[in-house]
Amino acid sequence: MKLTDIIITAxxxxxxxxxxTILTIIAIFIGSxxxxxxxxxxxxxxxxxxxQIESAGGDGYLEIMPTAVTENAVMALSGNxxxxxxxxGNAPSEQPYITNEQIEKVRAIDGVESFDVxxxxxxxxxxxxxxxxKYKLFNLNLxxxxxxxxxxxxxxxxxxxxxxxxxxxxxxxxxxxxxENAEAAIGETVTLAIPNTIDCYTAATHSECQRQVTATVVGxxxxxxxxxxxxxxxxxxxxxVHELASDGMSQETKSQAYxxxxxxxxxxxxxxxxxLKDIGLTAMTIDDQVGMIRTFFDxxxxxxxxxxxIALLAAAIGIINTLFMSVQERTREIGLEKALGMSSGKIFxxxxxxxxxxxxxxxxxxxxxxxxxGFGLNALAHATFxxxxxxxxxxxxxxxxxxxxxxxxxxIAFIAGTAPAIRAAKKDPINSxxxx
Amino acid sequence: MPNTVIExxxxxxxxxxxxxxxxxxxxxxxxxxxxxxxxxxxxxxSGKSTxxxxxxxxxxxxxxxxxxxxxxxxxxxxxxxxxLRNERFGFVFQQFFMNANNTVLENVxxxxxIAKISRKERKKQAEAALKIVDLExxxxxxxVDLSGGQKQRVCIARAVVNNPQIIFADEPTGNLDSATGDKxxxxxxxxxxxxxxxxxxxxxxxxxxxxxxxxxxxxxxxIISDQTVRKDYQKQASRKRETEAARVRNANxxxxxxx
Numbered sequence: 001m002k003l004t005d006i007i008i009t010a011x012x013x014x015x016x017x018x019x020x021t022i023l024t025i026i027a028i029f030i031g032s033x034x035x036x037x038x039x040x041x042x043x044x045x046x047x048x049x050x051x052q053i054e055s056a057g058g059d060g061y062l063e064i065m066p067t068a069v070t071e072n073a074v075m076a077l078s079g080n081x082x083x084x085x086x087x088x089g090n091a092p093s094e095q096p097y098i099t100n101e102q103i104e105k106v107r108a109i110d111g112v113e114s115f116d117v118x119x120x121x122x123x124x125x126x127x128x129x130x131x132x133x134k135y136k137l138f139n140l141n142l143x144x145x146x147x148x149x150x151x152x153x154x155x156x157x158x159x160x161x162x163x164x165x166x167x168x169x170x171x172x173x174x175x176x177x178x179x180e181n182a183e184a185a186i187g188e189t190v191t192l193a194i195p196n197t198i199d200c201y202t203a204a205t206h207s208e209c210q211r212q213v214t215a216t217v218v219g220x221x222x223x224x225x226x227x228x229x230x231x232x233x234x235x236x237x238x239x240x241v242h243e244l245a246s247d248g249m250s251q252e253t254k255s256q257a258y259x260x261x262x263x264x265x266x267x268x269x270x271x272x273x274x275x276l277k278d279i280g281l282t283a284m285t286i287d288d289q290v291g292m293i294r295t296f297f298d299x300x301x302x303x304x305x306x307x308x309x310i311a312l313l314a315a316a317i318g319i320i321n322t323l324f325m326s327v328q329e330r331t332r333e334i335g336l337e338k339a340l341g342m343s344s345g346k347i348f349x350x351x352x353x354x355x356x357x358x359x360x361x362x363x364x365x366x367x368x369x370x371x372x373x374g375f376g377l378n379a380l381a382h383a384t385f386x387x388x389x390x391x392x393x394x395x396x397x398x399x400x401x402x403x404x405x406x407x408x409x410x411x412i413a414f415i416a417g418t419a420p421a422i423r424a425a426k427k428d429p430i431n432s433x434x435x436x
Numbered sequence: 437m438p439n440t441v442i443e444x445x446x447x448x449x450x451x452x453x454x455x456x457x458x459x460x461x462x463x464x465x466x467x468x469x470x471x472x473x474x475x476x477x478x479x480x481x482s483g484k485s486t487x488x489x490x491x492x493x494x495x496x497x498x499x500x501x502x503x504x505x506x507x508x509x510x511x512x513x514x515x516x517x518x519x520l521r522n523e524r525f526g527f528v529f530q531q532f533f534m535n536a537n538n539t540v541l542e543n544v545x546x547x548x549x550i551a552k553i554s555r556k557e558r559k560k561q562a563e564a565a566l567k568i569v570d571l572e573x574x575x576x577x578x579x580v581d582l583s584g585g586q587k588q589r590v591c592i593a594r595a596v597v598n599n600p601q602i603i604f605a606d607e608p609t610g611n612l613d614s615a616t617g618d619k620x621x622x623x624x625x626x627x628x629x630x631x632x633x634x635x636x637x638x639x640x641x642x643x644x645x646x647x648x649x650x651x652x653x654x655x656x657x658x659i660i661s662d663q664t665v666r667k668d669y670q671k672q673a674s675r676k677r678e679t680e681a682a683r684v685r686n687a688n689x690x691x692x693x694x695x
Contacts, residue, residue, distance in 0.1 A: 002552050009549075016537055336533045339494055340547045341522025343515055429494050433533065 001346050010353035013326070020322055021358070027318045028362025029369070031311035032409050036402055037370040037395070038304035044396040045297045051392075053286040054149055060113070060266035061144050062283040064106075064276065065259055068096050097256045098281070105279050111265040111272050114145045116235060117257040119242040124193045124210060126231075130178030137192065139230035142238050143168065145263045150232065154182035155219030158234035165237040168219035173231060182220035189214050194241050198248035211244040213237070223389050312409065316416035319358050323351060323420035327427075334424055335432025348425035355417020356410050363406035371397060438469040439505070441602060441634050442491055446500035449486050449657075460486040462657045464500070470601075473628045473635040475645035478654035485606065487654065488638045492525055492604045493517050522551050526595030526633075528624070530607035532587045536580040540571065540590050543579050547598045565597040566590075569623060585616030592623055602634040603627065609644060621647060 001009075014021045053059065098117060106115050125134035143150060143158045150157040150168060158166035169177070169185060179185035192213050199209035215237050233241070246254045262283070264272045269285060276283045287294075327334070334347060374395035381394050447464035450457050460483045468474055468491075478484040489495040490502060493509055502509045504520060512520065526547075534543050541562055548558035566572045569589040574582065579590065588608065595603050605624060609617030625647060628635040637648060645651050649666040652659055 001550050005549050005552075332531075332533055333535060337546070337550065338518075339492075339521065339527055340550055341518040341520075342550045343518050346550075430489050433529065433531075 001342065001350075006346070006350050006353055007357070010350050011357055013330075013350075014354050014357055017326065017329075020325070024315070024318045024322045024358055025361045025365065027315035028312065028359060028409065028413070029365040031308045031315055032363045032366025032405065033308075033370050034311060035305055035308035035405055036366050037374060038301055038308070039401055039405070040370060040374050040395045040397050042297055042301040043398050043401070044392075044394045046294065047396050048392045049287075049290050049294055051151070053290065054151075058144070058149075058266065059285065059287065060264045060269065062262045062264060062269070062273070062276075062285055063259065063289070064098075064262060064281050064283045066096055066098055066102075067277065067280050067282045097258050098260055100255065102279050102281060103260075106260075106262065106276065106281070109272060109275050111268040113263045113265065115262045116142060116145070116260060117255075118142060118238075118259040118261060119246070119254075119257050120259075121238065121241045122195060122245060123241065124195055124206075126173070126177070126190055126192050128177040128179070128188065128190045130188075134193070135173075135176055137230065140192075140238070140241065141230060141232045142261060143232040143234055144261070145235075150219065151222040152219040153222045155186040155217070158218050158232060158237075160235045162234060163236050164234075165213065165215040165240055166218045166234040167215040167237060168221050168232045169217055170221050170231060171223055174220050179217075185217045185220055188217050190217060191215075192241065194244040196247055197245055211247070213240055213244060312412055315362065316412055319355055319413055319416040320419060322358070323355060323417055324423070326354070327351065327420050327424045330424075331427065331432045331435040334427050335429045335435065338427070338429035339433065344425040347427075348421045351421035351424045352414055352417050355413045355421070358417075359410035359413025360406070362413075363409045366409075367402050367406065438471060440467050440503075441470050441505060442466075442468045443503040443506075444487075444491065444500065445503070447487070447490060447497050447502070448499040449483075449490060449495070450498045460657050461490070461497075464657075464659060466491075466652065466659065466662070468602075468634065468636065470634055471628075471632045472650055473625065473648040474637070474650045474652060475648035476636065476638045476652050476654060477640065477642070477645045479640060482654045483657040484638050484640075484654045486657075488604055488606060488636065491636065492527070493521055522547060523598060524601045526598065526600035526603040528588070528591050528595050528603060528605040528608045530610040532584075532591050532611070534579040534587060534590065536578070538579060539576050540566070540579055540582070541575045543590055544593045544597050546594060551598065562593070562597055565593040568596060568627075569593045583616075584612050585619060588612060588616075588620050589623065592620070592627075596627060596631075596633070600633060602636060605635065605637045607639055607641075608637065609641065610639075617644075 123137040126137045127134045145160045174185045193210045196209050203209035273283045378393050444466040449461040450459045476484045545558045545562035627633045650664045653661040
């Protein structure tokens with residue numbers, strides 16, 4: 001028998017006992033559907049996280065804090081263990097802020113492309129010449145340096161090397177500030193009000209101690225979880241804000257920073273993190289920060305894959321059962337085929353093919369329905385709670401993943417089918433023809 | 437003298453082992469010539485079916501050899517035996533053995549499907565075989581919808597579809613009433629006479645046995661008589677050789693035409 005004939009005949013034979021076959025396929029489908037859909041959702045989440053990491057600075061972007069700060073936080077939270085206070089023992093690692101000595105050491109590390117100290121910035125409000133109202137600004141972030149992409153819907157990423165004061169707004173803020181749309185905002189200016197720390201101690205009203213700075217809008221960020229952090233400034237604007245706030249302070253106090261960012265060679269992140277630790281600084285990549293979300297979704301995936309696996313195991317037993325029944329029912333047919341010259345090998349192959357086909361149909365059904373539901377879910381999400389995040393798909397289908405899952409399921413089906421197929425192959429033609 | 441198609445030498449078949457051993461056939465020697473119609477007659481349990489199974493290469497003997505066209509079949513591997521059965525033999529069984537849910541055509545072309553013959557060619561040959569048994573009109577019907585006589589005719593079509601040298605018929609009329617049984621018998625002997633197919637019929641029906649030119653009687657695993665009634669089969673044999681030669685010629689011409 002030719003292989004094509006074997007496949008066609010096997011498929012025909014399968015659907016001779018429709019109910020039994022369909023029930024077995026449904027059992028496989030439950031497993032394949034669970035695995036395919038949960039993998040697709042996991043891909044979607046991971047894809048989203050990757051995009052966000054990319055827009056926040058990429059794999060080589062580090063956020064750095066003095067180790068003492070994180071340790072103090074841990075001590076404070078755990079509430080136990082007294083640490084002796086030493087007047088003179090002010091080792092760098094015990095400093096709650098980043099010292100100049102540390103900055104120099106970090107800049108000397110091989111693989112560190114840039115290192116920017118983030119001084120605390122407080123911005124009271126933001127406004128533009130299009131509106132009279134002033135809006136509170138909770139957060140002003142520094143734009144990542146280097147080749148890192150910033151997902152913008154209009155304009156470009158603020159230039160960190162430039163001395164111009166540049167800012168990238170968020171879409172929400174663009175509308176709030178009275179610009180018609182993202183395109184219209186580009187090239188316009190916004191005004192930020194910064195409270196000067198020293199003056200505000202003595203000023204009669206808060207507005208008296210505010211200093212203003214005007215920045216040019218060069219871009220509007222695409223919506224995303226990271227973009228919700230607020231507008232992003234280039235280094236020049238960021239420094240300017242700090243200068244206005246700290247004007248009048250001593251040089252030492254001025255230069256104190258509790259946070260820094262670095263752009264490093266992505267391939268050497270772990271190595272650099274270890275070196276920073278020796279210096280007394282704790283570094284986290286974006287991936288470390290969103291790692292919790294990733295771990296959470298990975299754990300869910302594992303749970304669903306276990307469910308799917310159990311379903312497939314039950315389905316495999318269903319396959320064995322179905323095929324044993326069919327071998328029994330078709331004993332005389334097998335006898336006839338053998339008498340007419342079909343080899344045991346071909347008989348084995350026909351029944352194995354039936355098993356593989358059960359796996360195949362179960363997988364096809366699983367893929368079809370999970371895609372249907374997946375696309376439906378994406379559409380629903382975009383229409384409702386994800387309306388602000390058009391670049392995020394909850395469910396992302398990876399054809400290679402689906403193919404691999406289908407192949408694994410077909411392999412499981414084949415393995416399940418071997419016992420009945422061997423029984424069929426071993427049948428003696430004469431006894432089989434006598435079988436009532 | 438016509439060619440010997442099957443020869444059995446000192447054939448012994450034992451089932452079971454040691455004390456439980458049962459010898460179904462004892463030292464059978466038998467030559468079957470091309471174009472003969474041989475009835476193997478005996479009561480149930482006499483060993484006639486066992487003999488047919490051995491001659492048809494469906495089973496291997498405990499002792500002795502079977503020669504097909506002078507070649508020792510005991511030396512053949514399973515796959516070669518399968519091929520031999522598939523190409524040279526046709527089978528008709530008492531219980532028909534049809535795939536009830538398949539169409540008549542599908543049932544008839546099964547041997548050709550096993551032989552890896554192309555879709556188009558096997559359909560053509562199956563249609564020709566159905567024409568012989570006069571059932572072309574039922575080609576697309578399901579086998580389950582046929583009457584007993586029609587079923588057995590389909591089985592005959594299946595037996596001749598591969599242009600066999602020998603047809604083995606195991607109680608071909610056993611499940612049929614006498615009128616339909618006669619039709620089946622006519623068909624089988626027509627094939628034997630017109631196309632020169634060697635016919636080996638296993639039966640306990642004396643009337644059917646009498647139609648054959650040779651009757652081999654078996655009792656307790658031994659041949660008790662072997663009488664050749666008529667010798668007119670030799671003409672049929674030469675006719676078969678002619679048709680065979682014509683078939684080969686045709687096939688060669690077809691191949692030549694394709695080149």
